[in-house]
Amino acid sequence: MKEESGKITLKDVARMAGVSRGTVDRVIHNRGEISKKSHDDVMRVIKEIGYKPNIYASILAHGKGRVLALLLPNFRKGEYWEMADRGANQAVGYARTFNVDIEKILYDQYDIESFRNACTRLLELSPSAVVLAPVFRHETAILTATLRERGIPYSYVDTRLEEDGYLTFYGMPMYKSGSLCAELLFDSISSVPESSCRMKVALVRIERDRQRKTDPTRTRREGFMDYMAEHYPDVEIRSVFINPHDPWGIESTLADFFKANPGITHVAMFNSRVHLIAPALEAICGGDMPRVVGFDNLDDNLSALRRGAIKYLITQHTDEQTRLAINSLVDYLALNKEPERRDNYLHMDILSRSNVDDY
Secondary structure, eight states, X not given: OXXXXXXXXXXXXXXXXXXXXHHHHHHHHTOSOOOHHHHHHHHHHHHHHTOOOOTTHHHHHHSOOEEEEEEEEOOOTTSHHHHHHHHHHHHXXXXXHTTEEEEEEEEOTTOHHHHHHHHHHHHHHOOSEEEEOOSSHHHHHHHHHHHHHTTOOEEEESSOOSSSOOSEEEEOOHHHHHHHHHHHHXXXXXXXXXXXXXXXXXXXXXXXXXXXXXXXTHHHHHHHHHHHHHHOTTOEEEXXXXXXXXXXXXXXXXXXXXXXXXXXXXXXOOSSOGGGTHHHHHHHHTTSOOEEEEEOOOHHHHHHHHTTSOSEEEEOOHHHHHHHHHHHXXXXXXXXXXXXXXXXXXXXXXXXXXXXXXX
């Protein structure tokens, strides 16, 4: 329903909802105490008449535009960071409501110099706020120290530096996700203590920068190792590194590893690239596949899950993480709205062949 007398005003919403203008204002800006009935009445009217409040119109009329910098690894179609980029695109409309533009700065996650150059470009931009993923921890700490000196608020997505002055973090609880990975990997193990002595685990890791400066899944791996030490201390755990840019070499690397470490029964991979090893494991192991647990709902990962090359995927809502991180900074800049929580852990989902088609 639309009012016929022209532009809908806050006063019209208050009249139709049977509340005061102040109550409508508090509902729109999510502040102050409001009864559930008043909140629901106001929201019902807003939905019915399509009211779009011009929140803090003076910001648009008199305030200069702001720039929010998004610092993320670059990506190809179908890769993990494409989902984060998708979330940023979803936040564009909300940001523009408050005259905030999103500037994306991408870098090569396998090249520390690329990250340093991206940080230089970011600081030259003089943004009002920053959203970033700390792939290179030491260099990220240098960047965020400069941001704090300049009074620029910033938020983390995916992972975070724990002892740091960030405004908000949106992501999966990394340590717990590692523990969950170990629990899923061994959820069918016999309760007989001697059975764990026959288990061998391969941790497949990614070769990253040549200087070995980056290890974004470190906290997840720590959660995994601590769980194993507590519950299955006799299980043998070995690591193997693969080059994600050399698909032909992955099979030979894993074949050599399995030959040197016979009897591997379980495989875990802590990043989003488990699809890279699925075809190699199928070729090497045939019908005697190890139990495999990986992370993230990339299309290639889901395909490997459907055909049984992967037992479980632990997934997260990466696009939602990025969208919420950006929105929290926009609210902070435009509305002086402090975030309700500093650390915002989005839920983890467990996918198997039984439920993947309903996800």
